[in-house]
Amino acid sequence: MLYVIFRFLLRVIYTVLFRLEAKDLHHIPADGPVILASNHISNLDPPTIGVKVPRKVYFMAKEELFKVPVLGPLIRSFGAFPVKRGGVSKDAIKSGITLLKEGNVMGIFPEGSRSNAGAAKKGAAMIALRSGATIVPVAIVGGYKLFRKTRVCYGKPIILTEIIDESSSDVLEQVTEVMMSRIAELIKENQ
Secondary structure, eight states, rough: OHHHHHHHHHHHHHHHHOOOOOEEESOOOOOOEEEEEEOOTTTTHHHHHHHHSOOOEEEEGGGGGSSTTTHHHHHTTTEEEEEOEEEEEEEHHHHHHHHHHOOOOEOTTTSSSGGGGOOOOOOHHHHHHHHHHEEEEEESSSSOOOOOOOEEOOOOBBOOHHOTTTTSSHHHHHHHHHHHHHHHHHHHHOO
């Protein structure tokens, strides 16, 4: 219930402050496991890609945030779960795969952090492959300038069975490249 209330409030705030426009929400499957894989430009990105989505979106968040009084329990109630930064967080990966196998939607920033722009890690691909989730590429375009339009664009789903070349020695790299190229195409098309 708290999630629904805050999502409504955030929709109003984002609409007023950033004139947020969600484009092609119909690309997000109505059920089943889905990964929303997005570029990462700001700390505002998680609510941006999830606020207009009709399904609840879960996110990994750096574990330090969960230690902050009030903020920690609040973001946990919104569906965030902790991830250790600086290495592979097996617990976070297991949590993500479990959420997806339960048919949920998870938001992921393949670059890992805002400072890593363009350099994607393979974690999102691994989670998608192990969970059987559909990947929906997402692009946040326009930045976060007050009273100027920010767009969040949802691309056509990436069906893993259609893109994987079985003869490839590195399937994770292959999926990561397709995912990042689709995000880049969305950014270019919507600038």
